[in-house]
Amino acid sequence: MNCPQDWPEPIVRVQSLSENGVVPDRYIKPPTERPSSDHPTDANIPIIDFQPLLSSDNGDDGLRAATLAKISEACREWGFFQIVNHGVSPELLDQTQKVWREFFHLPMEMKQAYANSPKTYEGYGSRLGVEKGAILDWSDYYFLHFLPFCLKDYNKWPSIPDGREVIDEYGREVVKLCGRLMKALSLNIGLEEDFLQNKFGGQDIGACLRVNFYPKCPQPDLTLGLSSHSDPGGMTLLLCDEHVAGLQVRKDNSWITVKPAPHAFIVNIGDQIQVLSNAMYKSVEHRVLVNPAKERLSLAFFYNPKSDIPIEPVKELVTEDRPALYPPKTFDEYRLYIRMRGPKGKSQVDSIKCPRG
Numbered sequence: 001m002n003c004p005q006d007w008p009e010p011i012v013r014v015q016s017l018s019e020n021g022v023v024p025d026r027y028i029k030p031p032t033e034r035p036s037s038d039h040p041t042d043a044n045i046p047i048i049d050f051q052p053l054l055s056s057d058n059g060d061d062g063l064r065a066a067t068l069a070k071i072s073e074a075c076r077e078w079g080f081f082q083i084v085n086h087g088v089s090p091e092l093l094d095q096t097q098k099v100w101r102e103f104f105h106l107p108m109e110m111k112q113a114y115a116n117s118p119k120t121y122e123g124y125g126s127r128l129g130v131e132k133g134a135i136l137d138w139s140d141y142y143f144l145h146f147l148p149f150c151l152k153d154y155n156k157w158p159s160i161p162d163g164r165e166v167i168d169e170y171g172r173e174v175v176k177l178c179g180r181l182m183k184a185l186s187l188n189i190g191l192e193e194d195f196l197q198n199k200f201g202g203q204d205i206g207a208c209l210r211v212n213f214y215p216k217c218p219q220p221d222l223t224l225g226l227s228s229h230s231d232p233g234g235m236t237l238l239l240c241d242e243h244v245a246g247l248q249v250r251k252d253n254s255w256i257t258v259k260p261a262p263h264a265f266i267v268n269i270g271d272q273i274q275v276l277s278n279a280m281y282k283s284v285e286h287r288v289l290v291n292p293a294k295e296r297l298s299l300a301f302f303y304n305p306k307s308d309i310p311i312e313p314v315k316e317l318v319t320e321d322r323p324a325l326y327p328p329k330t331f332d333e334y335r336l337y338i339r340m341r342g343p344k345g346k347s348q349v350d351s352i353k354c355p356r357g
């Protein structure tokens with residue numbers, strides 16, 4: 001199965017609809033999926049100071065252990081957490097967001113030069129999935145690759161003054177941080193620190209960025225910026241606007257609105273780590289609400305296994321009492337689902353579960 005070369009119908013940029021007084025029918029969600037009048041709560045995903053895990057020597061072992069324990073609890077209880085003091089400079093985070101804001105504020109004809117297709121999704125896009133007539137989400141995005149190196153193509157990156165250097169530097173720094181997080185997760189699962197990284201393919205991992213742009217929306221109660229989904233890849237590091245909330249995470253049966261800490265990364269477990277960990281860690285559903293008064297920008301950095309190696313529950317976590325829950329599947333094969341059908345909750349990872357006797 002391959003993704004088609006082209007979209008099933010003409011692409012409409014959500015940004016171009018934003019000033020109309022109403023949301024077109026194509027974006028109106030069925031009542032059960034609309035942002036409900038869920039009681040607002042004060043709950044927030046855990047915020048963890050990552051500093052103790054930045055250096056492997058001359059650190060305080062007690063603090064390191066306490067930080068690992070916080071990450072472990074957050075992975076089990078939430079599948080989501082924020083990290084602060086993560087070692088990526090606040091200036092670089094600000095500059096990167098600025099570059100992307102500039103891109104989305106270029107005249108439409110300039111952005112159209114980067115229009116994407118469902119074949120690779122690279123470039124400027126306005127939908128996920130290729131089902132004709134599907135109800136769409138209220139967002140535009142830009143998608144590009146950092147790794148593997150053979151997929152990195154500056155011709156497919158936007159041309160913004162200083163943009164390439166800033167985006168490149170952001171990619172290098174976030175890859176480094178993801179490597180540190182992978183070590184923490186491996187240790188927390190009870191494995192050698194390089195274990196998960198090796199399962200992902202060592203240095204041959206995949207790293208890509210989707211920059212989401214959520215324009216203002218005249219009727220935010222009728223639609224979603226991004227429908228409920230779990231991330232298909234390994235792990236996601238999200239940088240978002242600290243002044244405009246929007247991301248909601250499923251906790252038990254309600255939706256918790258994330259309050260981003262300044263210069264924090266929001267980290268979440270993706271489906272591939274759910275599979276490798278034999279569901280010890282779960283990828284958690286999340287979605288995005290839109291705002292009537294403010295646009296919102298977010299950078300979702302996806303850290304993925306090498307795309308052609310089979311991913312399956314690690315032997316160390318498979319026991320007689322807890323048999324392997326998932327069959328092996330490459331990430332290439334796995335991600336076709338969302339690329340064809342768009343965001344659909346946790347239907348994919350649930351559907352590949354091995355039948356149990």
Ligand code: OGA
Pocket residue numbers: 210212226231238240246247286287288298299300
């Ligand atoms: C994503 C995602 C959340 C956000 O891009 O997969 O969940 O806040 N983004 O934009």
Ligand code: NI
Pocket residue numbers: 229230231236286300
């Ligand atoms: Ni996501």
